[in-house]
Amino acid sequence: MVGPFKSSKWTVFDARLSKKSIWMISLHLLFFMATMLIGELDYSARVSLFAFLSAMTFWVMTSLSAGFVAIMVIIGIVLFRAAEATLLYESFAQEVVWLMIGAFIIGEAVKQSGLGDRLIYYLLRKSRQKHTLLLFLTNLLLVSAFFIPSTSGRAALTKPIISELGQRFHTNEERGFLALLAPVVILMSTSATLIGAGSHLIGVGLLENTTDQSISYIQWFIWAVPFTIAITFITFFIMKWFIWPSHSLTEVGKSISINGHQMKPTTMTTKEKQTLRLIGLLLLAWLTEHVHGYDIGFITMAGALLFMLPRTGVISWKEGINAISWQLIMFVAAATALGKTLVDTGVVGWIEGGLLDVLNVFDHIPNWLFMIIMLVIAVTSHLYVHSHTTRAIIFIPSIIVFSESIGLNTAAVVFLSLLGMNYCLTFPVSSKAILLFYEAGDMTIDAKQLLQLSTILMPVYILVMIVFYFTYWQWTGLQL
Numbered sequence: 001m002v003g004p005f006k007s008s009k010w011t012v013f014d015a016r017l018s019k020k021s022i023w024m025i026s027l028h029l030l031f032f033m034a035t036m037l038i039g040e041l042d043y044s045a046r047v048s049l050f051a052f053l054s055a056m057t058f059w060v061m062t063s064l065s066a067g068f069v070a071i072m073v074i075i076g077i078v079l080f081r082a083a084e085a086t087l088l089y090e091s092f093a094q095e096v097v098w099l100m101i102g103a104f105i106i107g108e109a110v111k112q113s114g115l116g117d118r119l120i121y122y123l124l125r126k127s128r129q130k131h132t133l134l135l136f137l138t139n140l141l142l143v144s145a146f147f148i149p150s151t152s153g154r155a156a157l158t159k160p161i162i163s164e165l166g167q168r169f170h171t172n173e174e175r176g177f178l179a180l181l182a183p184v185v186i187l188m189s190t191s192a193t194l195i196g197a198g199s200h201l202i203g204v205g206l207l208e209n210t211t212d213q214s215i216s217y218i219q220w221f222i223w224a225v226p227f228t229i230a231i232t233f234i235t236f237f238i239m240k241w242f243i244w245p246s247h248s249l250t251e252v253g254k255s256i257s258i259n260g261h262q263m264k265p266t267t268m269t270t271k272e273k274q275t276l277r278l279i280g281l282l283l284l285a286w287l288t289e290h291v292h293g294y295d296i297g298f299i300t301m302a303g304a305l306l307f308m309l310p311r312t313g314v315i316s317w318k319e320g321i322n323a324i325s326w327q328l329i330m331f332v333a334a335a336t337a338l339g340k341t342l343v344d345t346g347v348v349g350w351i352e353g354g355l356l357d358v359l360n361v362f363d364h365i366p367n368w369l370f371m372i373i374m375l376v377i378a379v380t381s382h383l384y385v386h387s388h389t390t391r392a393i394i395f396i397p398s399i400i401v402f403s404e405s406i407g408l409n410t411a412a413v414v415f416l417s418l419l420g421m422n423y424c425l426t427f428p429v430s431s432k433a434i435l436l437f438y439e440a441g442d443m444t445i446d447a448k449q450l451l452q453l454s455t456i457l458m459p460v461y462i463l464v465m466i467v468f469y470f471t472y473w474q475w476t477g478l479q480l
Helices: 002-016 019-036 043-061 066-079 086-093 095-113 115-126 130-144 151-168 172-188 198-210 217-242 270-287 296-307 317-322 326-344 347-361 367-383 388-405 410-421 432-437 447-475
Strands: none
Touching: 019 043, 043 066, 043 326, 043 347, 066 086, 066 326, 086 095, 086 326, 095 151, 095 270, 095 296, 095 317, 095 326, 095 432, 115 270, 130 151, 130 172, 130 217, 151 172, 151 296, 151 432, 172 217, 172 432, 172 447, 198 388, 198 410, 217 410, 217 447, 270 296, 326 347, 326 432, 367 388, 367 410, 367 447, 388 410, 410 447
C-alpha cells in the first residue's frame, strides 16, 4: 500500500505543477545556491542579486505584469532585511519616473493639438505600402539623432506619433512590431553624434581628465555616422525578417484618414502652433542642458506643465494626468530602484572587478583579440548595469587605466567601449526608450520577443563593429 500511495501523491503533485512552474522553481533554487556561494558579497548584495535574477526570470518566462513583479522583488528585498523600506518610497524620486510622467503629458498634448495627425498625414501620403512606411519612419528616427541629444527625448516625442500610426496597422502583431521598431531604431542610432548620449560626454570627459587625448565632435562624427547608418538599417531588415508577420497585408490603406476622419491639408490651428512653439522651447532646453544644469527629467516635467497652463496651454491638468500610464510608471520606479540597489550593495562593483581580472589575464594577447573581448564586455554590460550613464562612470575609468598600462591607444579604446555600451536591448528595463513604449495599451512590447531579438542582434552588433574596425575605422585612423 505504501508504494501506490506514494505514487498517487506524486502524480497529484506533478499534475498541479506545469513544466514552466518546475523550470521556475529549478531556476530559483539554482540562483539561490549560486548567490550563497559568492563569498565576496555580503548579505544585502546576495539578496539583491537573487532578487534581480528572479525578476528577470519572471519578466521573460511568465505573463505576470512587469510592474507587479518589480514591486514584488523590491518588497522581498525589504522583507529579508537587505534594504530599508525607503527603497520602495524613494523609487519615485528617480529621474526616469518624472521623465516618463512628463513624456506622457507632452504626448497627449501633441495628440490633442492635431500636430501628430498632421505628421501622420504626410507620412501616409509619402508611403502607401507598409514596408515603405516603416523604412521612412526608420529614416526619420535616424535623422532625429542629429537634432535631439537624448534617446529619452526622442522616444518621448515619437511615442504619440507611433500610437497614431499604429491605427493604420491591422493586427496586434503589426502594432507590436511598430512599438518595438521605434525604440530599437532610436537606440541603434544613438552613436551618430557625440551629444547623442550623456555617456559619450562623460566618457570623453574622463578621457580628457586622465590623459592628454580627446575625441572632437568632428572626429566622432567621421567615425560614428557610417557605423550608425549601417547598424540601423541592418537592424531594420533583421527585425522585418524575424518579427514582421508573414501573413500581413502590404497596403497601408487607399484613403488617408486618421481616427476614421478623412485627412486634408489645412492651415495650422492655434493649438498646433502653440504645441510647436513649446516643443521648440523644450528642444532648446535639452540642447543647452550643459549651460543651465537642469537634467532632462526636470526639463521634461517643466515643459509638461507649460502644456497644461490654464489659458495658454494645449490641454487641461485633468487631461494630462489621465494620459499617464500609472501601471508603467510603477514598473519603472520599482525596476530602476532594483538597478540602483545592485550598485549600492556592491554587486556591480563585484562584477566589474571580475571583468577586469579577466582582462588582466589577457594583457599579452594580440590587440585584435583584446578588442573583441573588450567589445563583448561593453556590449553585455547593459545586462547588469541598466543605467547608460552609470555604465560609463563605472567602466570607462578602469578601461582607461588598463589600456594605458598595456600601451594601447586610449582614445580608440574609449570610443569603441562607448559604442559597445550603447547596445541595450535585451530587457525592457535596459533602456528608458524601451520603457516608454513598454505596456502601452494595445501596442505592447513583448519581453520574450525582445529577448529573442537581442540574441540575434547582440552578436550582429559586435560583428559589425569588428568589421568596421578592420576596414573603415583603420582607414580613418582609429587603431588600438
